Amino acid sequence: MVFRFVKNTAVAVSVVTAFAFNPAVAQDQYPSKTTTLVSPFAAGGTNDYLARAMAKKLESTLGKTFIVENRTGANGIIGATYVAKNKGDPHVLLMGNSATHGTNITLYPKTSYDAIKDFTPIGMVGAVPLVMIVSSKLPVNSVQELINYAKANPGTLSFGSSGVGGTGHMTGEKFKQATKMDIVHAAYKGDGPAVADVIAGQIPVAFIGATAVIPHIKSGRLRVLAVASKNRSSSMPDVPTFAEAGVKDVEFSQWYAIMAPADIPKDAATKLSAAVTDAVKSPEMKQAFATQGADPITFNQQELSNFIDEEIAKFSKVIKELNIRVE
Structure with missing residues (x-):
């Protein structure tokens, strides 16, 4: 027997309990191990660059290792699907974007993940x-x-x-x-x-x-x-918006946000969201954004969730209205 040296049943139970998984402890200690931030696009692009900059800053802030893993292909679908399958695990994250959580839902109606049900929005990072x-x-x-x-x-x-x-x-x-x-x-x-x-x-x-x-x-x-933004870009302040140039309703951007799988512990999501917001506001990330011509954006979990809903609806309307199809 495993507990042959424990004569008292009550003591045995206490031993088992001490070593059992305790969700409250795990949440308080998040992150408790190395966290993987998946970039669903190839190295060298903006998605990968911002993912690596964020991983470095989050590692410094949260005191645990963050690594970036490129899982590329199918317009971000492969990487997003991988993260979605790690349901409940806050140590596997996605650098999502306007493709994985915007256009793909309409362009690829049979995609292997649900952009809403399979993810927990953590925080916006920025937009190009x-x-x-x-x-x-x-x-x-x-x-x-x-x-x-x-x-x-x-x-x-x-x-x-x-x-x-x-x-x-x-x-x-x-x-x-x-x-x-x-x-x-x-x-x-x-x-x-x-x-x-x-x-x-x-x-x-x-x-x-x-x-x-x-x-x-x-x-x-x-x-x-x-x-093509509502306001002028901080990286190109002299360039007018389309609206200022006399053309209305042309507002699009390539945006980036950190997403976690569905059903992660609430405390872990809250802690991670706060860390992402602090990272985006840091001097290091502001410099990273500047090199990419990107604008930092700090949306909390609810704001990001609302934004994704709006983007999916916007892209769906445009794709159907303009009859855009992926062959």
Whole structure:
């Protein structure tokens, strides 16, 4: 018998209880082991960069190791599914974004995770605004000049994006709808190739995350005509919003937020959420955001939950309205 040296039954019970899992103790001590923060996109991109910066700061704040693991593929679905399957475990987190918890729900109706039921929202991290860029070879310096150029040269313009169904594609289609411009979409496999072709003059226009264009703006190889956010970006304060440029209802961004699996202990979620908010406000993270052309955002759990609901509804409407499909 396991307790053959314990003669008193009451003592035996107390021994068992002492070694049994105690949820209250576990929550108070969170994190109690290494935490994995999954980045569902490849290393080198903004999602991965911000995940690593956040992991480093959270490790310093919470006193336990945080590591970043890239589980890529299927527009973030593979990484998100992995985290969703770790139900109840606050030591497996996701750097979610506008794809995993925004567009995928409508673009991939049979996806292997439920963006609402399978996750616990922890805290917003930040957003990278979508911008409209044009080749320096194109003789336009404002949104209105581009519209006038398109009218004077019908059928000659195309716009690039990082791929079908991405936020850049949606921004371009929404702009096209609002302005009634004659401009055709050219899908690329990422922001980089699209930016390269704009610089080379292969395509005149692109709708791209600000991260990919900041160095080229500074060098003068690209011009930014507008930013697709409600307010001007802190990283590009001189660039007008689409609304300021006279085009309404073109507001999209690539946003990033930390998500945990469903059913994690409430105390652990609260502690982690507070740590994420403090991290986003820290000087280290502000510097990290600046290098990526990103704007820090601090949403608590409820605010993030509400925001995700709004984003899913917004993207669903746009995708159906513009008949955007992933082949």
